[in-house]
Amino acid sequence: MATMPPPLQLHLTLPVWVHDLELAAAYPGDEAKVALAIDLARRNVDARSGGPFGAAIFDGNDRVVSVGVNRVLPQSCSVAHAENMAYMLAQQRLQRSRLNVPDGAFTIATSAQPCCQCYGATVWAGVDRLLIGARSEDVMRLTEFDEGPLPADWTGELERRGIAVARDILRDEACAVLASYGEQGGTFY
Amino acid sequence: MATMPPPLQLHLTLPVWVHDLELAAAYPGDEAKVALAIDLARRNVDARSGGPFGAAIFDGNDRVVSVGVNRVLPQSCSVAHAENMAYMLAQQRLQRSRLNVPDGAFTIATSAQPCCQCYGATVWAGVDRLLIGARSEDVMRLTEFDEGPLPADWTGELERRGIAVARDILRDEACAVLASYGEQGGTFY
Numbered sequence: 461m462a463t464m465p466p467p468l469q470l471h472l473t474l475p476v477w478v479h480d481l482e483l484a485a486a487y488p489g490d491e492a493k494v495a496l497a498i499d500l501a502r503r504n505v506d507a508r509s510g511g512p513f514g515a516a517i518f519d520g521n522d523r524v525v526s527v528g529v530n531r532v533l534p535q536s537c538s539v540a541h542a543e544n545m546a547y548m549l550a551q552q553r554l555q556r557s558r559l560n561v562p563d564g565a566f567t568i569a570t571s572a573q574p575c576c577q578c579y580g581a582t583v584w585a586g587v588d589r590l591l592i593g594a595r596s597e598d599v600m601r602l603t604e605f606d607e608g609p610l611p612a613d614w615t616g617e618l619e620r621r622g623i624a625v626a627r628d629i630l631r632d633e634a635c636a637v638l639a640s641y642g643e644q645g646g647t648f649y
Numbered sequence: 650m651a652t653m654p655p656p657l658q659l660h661l662t663l664p665v666w667v668h669d670l671e672l673a674a675a676y677p678g679d680e681a682k683v684a685l686a687i688d689l690a691r692r693n694v695d696a697r698s699g700g701p702f703g704a705a706i707f708d709g710n711d712r713v714v715s716v717g718v719n720r721v722l723p724q725s726c727s728v729a730h731a732e733n734m735a736y737m738l739a740q741q742r743l744q745r746s747r748l749n750v751p752d753g754a755f756t757i758a759t760s761a762q763p764c765c766q767c768y769g770a771t772v773w774a775g776v777d778r779l780l781i782g783a784r785s786e787d788v789m790r791l792t793e794f795d796e797g798p799l800p801a802d803w804t805g806e807l808e809r810r811g812i813a814v815a816r817d818i819l820r821d822e823a824c825a826v827l828a829s830y831g832e833q834g835g836t837f838y
Contacts, residue, residue: 465668466716467738470661478657527655532746538773539728539737548728549656557721577773580766583797584727608772609806617798 475509558586576608593634664698747775765797782823
């Protein structure tokens with residue numbers, strides 16, 4: 461029997477409701493950026509279109525370059541976390557694999573601390589700042605998600621590579637989305 | 650001015666030469682699996698279709714489920730490392746986000762030690778074994794690629810999550826591909 465050729469093409473999508481988002485022209489300040497990420501997470505839970513995580517990438521003028529939500533179960537893709545979706549979509553939009561090369565300043569805001577996978581992705585994506593809502597311990601307390609193993613000094617490792625980290629931004633609001641997902645029983649989509 | 654909607658769709662591809670690969674019906678043994686990963690890396694360098702890294706995923710009968718090569722520069726995507734491409738394509742083919750849930754035993758073979766991003770991805774992908782050719786120090790000695798920060802006991806963290814790690818398989822052959830890429834001047838594609 462002839463061996464089937466391996467698959468060559470991959471297609472990932474955000475939920476259709478993203479099309480109807482009414483985004484502001486700009487999101488100045490850290491809180492406004494994380495608020496958008498949390499809003500995306502909440503919408504993803506409400507629409508049952510993935511896990512309770514959202515992220516957004518902003519350029520140096522505080523404008524949205526891309527957004528992402530968790531699409532792991534709907535798309536059968538363990539790589540499709542909110543941060544990774546946002547990174548890939550931003551890079552595709554700007555047609556470069558490192559957002560801030562050759563120039564520009566980019567920020568990612570995420571509703572919860574990146575897991576081990578999105579932590580590693582953050583090292584290569586070309587962002588200058590990482591803004592975080594809920595902590596890893598919040599994720600593991602309020603949902604059944606694991607966050608995976610990180611380097612002991614994970615913030616320091618990022619900062620040594622030029623990526624500033626700010627945590628606990630709208631942490632309570634971020635936790636509320638995680639809690640509502642946990643109360644609805646977890647891994648639906 | 651109306652704000653542009655953010656992008657919703659993402660399309661990633663392997664190089665066209667993957668279509669013409671003549672794969673064996675099965676790859677029994679660890680060396681045969683890593684040899685395929687190294688062959689993919691070499692072909693990717695020769696075709697200038699991405700960085701010098703290859704990976705392949707096998708089911709419990711040693712059959713290829715998917716292959717991957719580095720597509721970062723051609724596809725403007727920092728997530729598109731060889732292991733991630735292989736994970737995403739295997740999961741799409743089997744229509745599940747964790748390869749070994751609910752059942753099955755899966756192995757990934759990679760031409761070089763996963764970087765921090767693919768290390769994290771390996772935690773969630775649903776593989777039972779990770780077979781590695783070149784070491785991280787080989788990658789950094791023979792090319793300009795960084796491997797990024799890992800947990801101090803990175804193999805132990807995987808093994809505690811049910812992922813066995815075997816290293817230094819065909820390490821010299823894997824290093825030869827990295828060296829040939831380095832000699833050709835690096836980041837072409």
